[in-house]
Structures are given as structure tokens and as C-alpha cells.
Amino acid sequence: MINPTEYLPKSYHARVSTYWWLSRWAYLKFILREASSVFVAWFVVVTLLQIRALARGPADYAEFQHWLRNPLLLALNAVSLFFVIFHAVTWFNLAPKAMAIRLRGKRLPSIAIAGPNYVAWVVISAAVAWILLRG
Amino acid sequence: MANRITLEVTRYDPAHDEKPRLDAFEVPLRKEWVVLDALNYIKDHLDGSLSFRWSCRMGVCGSCGMTVNGVPKLTCATFLSDYAPGPVRVEPMRNFPVLRDLVVDTSDFLVKLSKSKPWIIRKVEKPLDEEYFQTPEQLDAYKQFSMCINCMLCYAACPVYGLDPLFSGPAAIALAQRYNLDSRDEGASDRLDILSQHDGIWGCTFVGECTQVCPKNVDPAGAIQQYKLTATMEWVKSLVLPRGASSE
Numbered sequence: 428m429i430n431p432t433e434y435l436p437k438s439y440h441a442r443v444s445t446y447w448w449l450s451r452w453a454y455l456k457f458i459l460r461e462a463s464s465v466f467v468a469w470f471v472v473v474t475l476l477q478i479r480a481l482a483r484g485p486a487d488y489a490e491f492q493h494w495l496r497n498p499l500l501l502a503l504n505a506v507s508l509f510f511v512i513f514h515a516v517t518w519f520n521l522a523p524k525a526m527a528i529r530l531r532g533k534r535l536p537s538i539a540i541a542g543p544n545y546v547a548w549v550v551i552s553a554a555v556a557w558i559l560l561r562g
Numbered sequence: 563m564a565n566r567i568t569l570e571v572t573r574y575d576p577a578h579d580e581k582p583r584l585d586a587f588e589v590p591l592r593k594e595w596v597v598l599d600a601l602n603y604i605k606d607h608l609d610g611s612l613s614f615r616w617s618c619r620m621g622v623c624g625s626c627g628m629t630v631n632g633v634p635k636l637t638c639a640t641f642l643s644d645y646a647p648g649p650v651r652v653e654p655m656r657n658f659p660v661l662r663d664l665v666v667d668t669s670d671f672l673v674k675l676s677k678s679k680p681w682i683i684r685k686v687e688k689p690l691d692e693e694y695f696q697t698p699e700q701l702d703a704y705k706q707f708s709m710c711i712n713c714m715l716c717y718a719a720c721p722v723y724g725l726d727p728l729f730s731g732p733a734a735i736a737l738a739q740r741y742n743l744d745s746r747d748e749g750a751s752d753r754l755d756i757l758s759q760h761d762g763i764w765g766c767t768f769v770g771e772c773t774q775v776c777p778k779n780v781d782p783a784g785a786i787q788q789y790k791l792t793a794t795m796e797w798v799k800s801l802v803l804p805r806g807a808s809s810e
Contacts, residue, residue, distance in 0.1 A: 438659035438661050439574055439581060439582055439659065440659050441660070443721070443725055450632065451632065454769065457721075457771075521787075524770075524788075532698075532702065
């Protein structure tokens with residue numbers, strides 16, 4: 428196959444800046460969305476540590492709870508909560524883009540795909556809150 | 563409104579310049595003028611050597627894509643008055659090599675476009691006196707993706723393409739999907755290999771800016787994510803049914 432660029436004159440190739448993601452708000456939002464997975468992973472680690480402490484008995488669990496009250500950890504977990512919510516909301520909002528479901532020739536509106544995700548999120552969160560807070 | 567506005571325009575002469583620079587031009591600010599009108603005013607009255615592409619000036623030909631104040635735009639559909647009092651910075655489309663001033667080299671896109679086979683593929687053609695019927699619902703399945711005018715604004719907006727030039731890119735994938743979804747087409751399995759490779763759909767990280775800048779509401783980001791689902795299903799099918807896995 429002929430290479431169509433072979434006989435072109437000299438051209439200028441701009442280098443993409445390392446900080447390209449700071450040039451537009453949409454790009455920054457994308458990077459924050461991707462970075463949110465680190466905080467999701469952190470919550471997984473916290474949950475695993477919590478389960479381990481629980482399995483080791485009341486003394487270990489009390490110590491774990493004491494560790495969680497550390498101001499630095501509270502701050503980290505507050506930031507993590509923000510990012511996990513951001514992660515969930517952006518995921519639910521992107522889901523309808525990836526799923527083009529057609530019913531009787533018409534594409535389902537975005538709300539029909541994102542909506543059930545949000546409803547499930549609220550119901551499961553409420554159930555977890557009820558289990559944790561009833562005592 | 564002030565009756566003049568300043569345009570800062572990228573200039574690059576490959577014979578003399580090592581890298582591009584910006585030249586400022588003052589042009590009349592008229593309510594009905596778009597950025598392309600201002601560029602034509604510069605070429606006609608201020609500097610005849612300014613080079614840029616344009617043709618239809620009505621959002622159909624896809625030639626006049628440039629970067630206006632940092633955002634990929636069709637300059638024939640971008641009103642000057644929206645940027646008053648200015649200045650307005652007009653640069654070539656990002657992520658493409660610059661040949662001269664505002665003219666970029668689009669060869670890479672054209673090669674990628676032809677690789678995704680954006681035409682109707684038939685195993686057996688019908689005789690010439692027979693028609694391929696299509697219902698309005700079947701037309702509706704791909705119509706949005708068929709609105710693409712190959713303006714390449716989606717490539718200019720895509721950071722993945724900027725960082726990895728091997729990435730097939732938004733429009734080429736959206737147009738492949740346009741034919742995959744066409745009830746007259748039988749070429750989906752021919753396109754699967756090129757689309758499902760690493761530099762095809764899986765290169766996309768769903769930044770979504772291609773869809774935001776598209777002047778024809780094609781939604782290439784949606785096309786790519788939908789095709790990721792299709793390709794995954796094909797992969798699962800090939801695991802479960804090693805022979806005859808194709809959906810056709």
C-alpha cells in the first residue's frame with residue numbers, strides 16, 4: 428500500500444503537554460473520575476481490615492474502631508467518600524451511553540437505564556443504614 | 563457592541579519557520595459573521611498568504627474545523643459575536659501535524675477510516691433490478707451515526723488520540739458501527755478484527771469529549787461503548803461456542 432504521508436512537505440508536530448488534563452475542565456473531570464478508582468480500592472482495603480478485626484474478636488475490633496477515629500484517617504475517609512460517590516454517579520450517568528436498548532423500534536431514554544441503577548443504589552444504601560443504625 | 567475584534571491566528575510556513583507563531587489581525591465585528599468570515603476577510607484584505615481550508619460554509623462539508631479559544635469548532639458555525647470583545651484565538655486542529663498556518667495533514671485519519679470498512683458489505687449482491695428494503699425503524703438504528711461529515715473535530719478533542727496516534731479514533735469507529743447497524747450490511751464480522759484490537763475500541767477510555775464537540779450530534783463515544791458491549795458478547799460466544807460463534 429502506498430504511504431500517503433511519504434511525499435508530503437515538512438510539517439509541525441506539536442507535543443502533547445504532560446499537563447494536557449489541566450487545559451479543560453472536561454479533561455480534569457475525566458482524570459478525577461479515573462483517579463476515583465484509587466479511593467474505591469482504599470475502601471475495599473478498609474473493609475477487608477474491618478472483617479479481619481471482626482474475626483479476631485472484640486478486643487481487636489475495638490482497637491480497629493479506635494484506629495478509624497484518627498483525625499488523619501477521618502479526613503482521608505471523608506475525601507474517599509466524596510470520590511466513591513463521584514465514581515458511582517459518573518458510572519450511572521455513563522451507563523445509558525453504552526447501552527442502546529431498543530424496544531418496539533424506539534431507543535429507551537437514558538433515564539430508563541440510569542434510573543433503576545439509582546433506585547437500587549438508594550434502596551441498598553437504606554437497607555445497609557437500617558441494619559447498622561437500628562441498634 | 564464594539565465594531566472591531568482581534569483575531570490571533572496561528573501562522574506556520576514550513577519553508578521558513580521552525581515552529582508556529584500567532585499573528586494578530588483586527589477585523590470588523592458583525593452580528594452575522596462567523597469565524598470563517600473573519601478569516602476570509604483577513605485573506606481578502608489584510609494578508610493574502612493566510613492558508614486555511616473551507617468549502618460549503620454551512621456545516622456540511624466538514625473542511626473548516628479549527629481550534630477556537632482552545633475548543634475544536636467548525637469555524638463556519640462559530641459566531642464571532644459569541645467571543646466579543648475578544649481577542650479570539652484561532653489555531654489549527656490539535657493532534658494533527660500542521661502543514662501550513664491553519665491547514666493540517668489528515669492522511670492518518672483517512673487511512674484509519676478506510677481500514678474500518680465504512681461501506682455496505684454483502685456476501686451476495688442482489689441483482690440490479692432488485693431493491694434493498696428498509697423500514698423506518700431499521701433506518702433509525704444507524705441514522706445518528708450516518709450524520710458524520712468527517713470533520714475530525716472528535717480527533718482534535720480526543721486526548722487518547724493525541725497521546726497514542728495508533729488509536730483508531732472516534733469517527734472511524736462510529737462509522738464502522740453505522741454500517742454494522744445497517745440492516746442491509748453483512749460485514750460486521752469483517753470489521754470485528756480491526757475494531758476489537760487493542761488500538762481499536764479498547765484504546766478508548768471514555769473521556770466523552772468527542773461527543774461534546776461533534777457538530778452533527780453523532781455521539782462517537784456512545785458508538786464506541788456500545789461496540790465494546792458487542793465485542794465482549796462476541797468474545798463470550800467464541801468461548802462458549804468455539805465453532806460458528808459469529809452472530810451472522
